[in-house]
Amino acid sequence: MYSDEINKRRTFAIISHPDAGKTTLTEKLLLFGGAIQTAGAVKSNKIKKSTSSDFMEIEKQRGISVATSVMTFEYNGQKINLLDTPGHKDFAEDVYRTLTAVDSVIIVVDCVKGVEEQTEKLMEVCRMRRTPVIVFINKLDREGKRPFELLDEIEAKLSIGVRPLSWPISIGSSFKGVYNLYDKTLCLFRPGGASIAEDVLSVTDINDPVLDERLGEYAAQLREDVALVDGVYEPFDRAAYLMADLAPVFFGSAVNNFGVKELLNTFTTIAPPPLSRAADTRSIQPNEKNFSGFVFKIHANIDPRHRDRIAFLRICSGKFERNKFFHHVRLGKDFKFRSPSSFLAQEKNIIEEAFPGDVIGLYDTGNFKIGDTLTEGEKIMFRGIPSFSPEVFKEVMNTDPMRSKQLEKGLEQLTDEGVAQLFIQQLGNKRIIGTVGELQFDVIQYRLLHEYGASCRFVLLSYNKACWLTATDNKKLTEFTRYRSEHLFTDKDGNLVYFSASDWTLNRVREDNPGVEFHFSSELNTGTPGRQSCVA
Numbered sequence: 001m002y003s004d005e006i007n008k009r010r011t012f013a014i015i016s017h018p019d020a021g022k023t024t025l026t027e028k029l030l031l032f033g034g035a036i037q038t039a040g041a042v043k044s045n046k047i048k049k050s051t052s053s054d055f056m057e058i059e060k061q062r063g064i065s066v067a068t069s070v071m072t073f074e075y076n077g078q079k080i081n082l083l084d085t086p087g088h089k090d091f092a093e094d095v096y097r098t099l100t101a102v103d104s105v106i107i108v109v110d111c112v113k114g115v116e117e118q119t120e121k122l123m124e125v126c127r128m129r130r131t132p133v134i135v136f137i138n139k140l141d142r143e144g145k146r147p148f149e150l151l152d153e154i155e156a157k158l159s160i161g162v163r164p165l166s167w168p169i170s171i172g173s174s175f176k177g178v179y180n181l182y183d184k185t186l187c188l189f190r191p192g193g194a195s196i197a198e199d200v201l202s203v204t205d206i207n208d209p210v211l212d213e214r215l216g217e218y219a220a221q222l223r224e225d226v227a228l229v230d231g232v233y234e235p236f237d238r239a240a241y242l243m244a245d246l247a248p249v250f251f252g253s254a255v256n257n258f259g260v261k262e263l264l265n266t267f268t269t270i271a272p273p274p275l276s277r278a279a280d281t282r283s284i285q286p287n288e289k290n291f292s293g294f295v296f297k298i299h300a301n302i303d304p305r306h307r308d309r310i311a312f313l314r315i316c317s318g319k320f321e322r323n324k325f326f327h328h329v330r331l332g333k334d335f336k337f338r339s340p341s342s343f344l345a346q347e348k349n350i351i352e353e354a355f356p357g358d359v360i361g362l363y364d365t366g367n368f369k370i371g372d373t374l375t376e377g378e379k380i381m382f383r384g385i386p387s388f389s390p391e392v393f394k395e396v397m398n399t400d401p402m403r404s405k406q407l408e409k410g411l412e413q414l415t416d417e418g419v420a421q422l423f424i425q426q427l428g429n430k431r432i433i434g435t436v437g438e439l440q441f442d443v444i445q446y447r448l449l450h451e452y453g454a455s456c457r458f459v460l461l462s463y464n465k466a467c468w469l470t471a472t473d474n475k476k477l478t479e480f481t482r483y484r485s486e487h488l489f490t491d492k493d494g495n496l497v498y499f500s501a502s503d504w505t506l507n508r509v510r511e512d513n514p515g516v517e518f519h520f521s522s523e524l525n526t527g528t529p530g531r532q533s534c535v536a
C-alpha cells in the first residue's frame with residue numbers, strides 16, 4: 001500500500017533556454033492531465049528582458065511563481081508532480097536547486113535555434129546528478145534545422161547519447177506529422193489543435209502502403225530516414241536512460257498540441273519513480289518507514305506586512321503527517337506544521353499526509369534555510385544542494401547607518417532564501433553579494449527597503465569567479481591564505497572562498513599552488529565543498 005503510493009509518483013521539471021516553449025509545454029501537459037481546463041491558465045513566469053528593472057513586475061512574478069511552484073495532476077494512474085522553474089537566466093540558481101528535488105527532467109529544444117546556452121548549463125547540473133532526461137524538440141511548424149543535425153548537436157553540446165522515439169515528416173510549412181518509432185503509429189499534423197482520433201494511424205511497419213496514401217511524396221523520405229535512424233542508433237534502452245547515459249528524443253509543436261500526448265504517455269511509461277537520495281551519512285531509500293525531506297526553495301510572502309515565508313520541502317522517505325512533530329536537524333529542534341499545503345495549478349490545499357516524491361509547502365517564520373533537513377529524529381543532512389560560483393560580485397554599502405541592524409538581518413534572511421550568496425571578506429569585513437545575474441540586485445535592494453526598511457547601494461567588484469578551497473595538506477592552505485588574503489572570503493557557512501579577477505589569473509594561481517584544490521560549487525547544507533573541481 002505504502003509502496004504503491006511511492007511507485008505511482010513521478011516528480012520532474014521542464015527546463016529550457018528562455019522562449020523554447022517551456023511554459024507552453026507545461027500548459028499543454030496540464031491540459032492533457034486534466035489539471036486545467038483552458039489554455040492560458042498558466043501564466044508565463046518569464047520576466048521579459050525589457051522589464052529587468054521593473055520592481056513591480058518582479059514582485060508580481062514572485063506571486064505567480066508561488067502558485068505554480070508545483071503542479072500536480074493524475075495521468076495513467078500516476079500522480080505527477082511538475083516542479084516549475086524560473087525562465088529568466090538570472091534565476092539559474094533557483095533552477096539548479098529545483099533540480100535537486102526532481103527525479104527526472106524534460107528538456108525543451110527549439111528546432112530553429114537548436115541547443116542554446118542556458119540549456120547547456122542546466123544539462124551540466126543534470127549530468128552532475130545523473131538525472132534522467134527526455135528531450136522534446138519543439139516548434140516543428142517552423143522552418144528549423146534538420147532532425148539529424150539537431151540530434152548531433154544535442155549529443156555534442158549536452159554530452160549525452162540520444163535515441164529518437166518519434167521522427168518528423170518534413171518541417172515548417174510542409175510539416176506533415178511524426179512517425180512514432182516506438183509503437184509504429186503515424187500521427188498527422190493538424191495546425192492549431194489537438195490531433196483527432198483519425199489523425200493517429202496504426203501501421204504494420206514502415207513499408208505499410210497507408211504511409212504512401214497519407215503522405216504521398218514524403219513517404220519515401222520517411223522510409224529513408226527511418227532506415228538511417230535504425231542503422232545509426234541502438235534500440236532504446238531504458239536502463240541507459242535511467243542511468244542518464246541516453247536521452248530519448250521526441251519531436252512536436254507544443255503550441256499546436258502536437259506530440260505532447262505521446263511525450264506524456266512515454267514519460268509515464270519510462271520515467272523513474274522517487275529515487276534514493278544521498279545524505280551525509282548514508283543513502284536514504286524512499287520506502288524507509290521513517291520520514292525525511294529537505295528544503296530546496298523558500299518563498300517570501302509578497303505582502304510586506306507579513307514576514308512569513310513558504311519553505312518547499314521534497315519528501316525523500318516515509319510519510320509526512322500534518323500536526324506531527326518532526327526534527328529540524330540543523331536547529332536541533334522539533335516542529336509540527338498545522339497547515340502544510342500542496343499545490344494544484346492555481347489552488348493551494350491543506351494536506352493531511354504526503355509521500356516520497358511529493359513537494360509540500362510549509363509556513364515558516366524564519367526557521368528554514370535552503371538545504372535544511374527534517375526527519376523523525378535521525379541526524380542526517382541531504383547532500384547535493386550546491387551553490388555555484390556567482391558571476392557578478394558587488395560590495396554592499398549601507399546608506400542608512402541608523403538601520404544597519406535591519407540591513408544585516410535582511411541580507412541574512414534574503415540569502416537564506418537563496419536570492420543571492422553572501423560572502424564576508426577575511427580582511428576588512430566587507431560584505432559581498434554574489435549572483436549569476438544583475439536582476440537579483442534590483443530584487444535585493446527593493447526587498448531590503450520594503451521588507452526591512454534598510455537601504456543600501458552596491459559597488460561592482462572586478463571579480464568573475466568564486467572558488468571554494470580545500471587542501472589535503474592544511475599547511476598549503478595556510479600558506480595560500482597568507483599571500484592571497486585580499487582575495488579571500490568566507491561564505492555563510494564559514495567555508496574559505498577565493499575570488500579571481502579572470503580565468504587567466506585563476507589558471508595562474510592554480511598552477512602556482514598545486515597543493516590547493518579549487519572548486520566551482522559548494523554544498524550549502526553541509527559546508528562540504530562539492531565534487532566539481534574548477535575548470536577555468
Ligand code: G4P
Nearest residue numbers: 016017018019020021022023024087138139253254255256
Ligand atoms: P518559455 O517558457 O520557454 O520561455 O517559452 P514559451 O512557452 O513562453 O514560448 C515562447 C514563444 O514560443 C511563445 O510565443 C509561444 O507561443 C511560442 N511557441 C511555443 N511552442 C511553439 C510551437 O510549437 N510553434 C511555434 N511556432 N511557436 C511556439 P510568444 O510570441 O513569445 O508569446 P505568445 O504571445 O504566443 O504567448
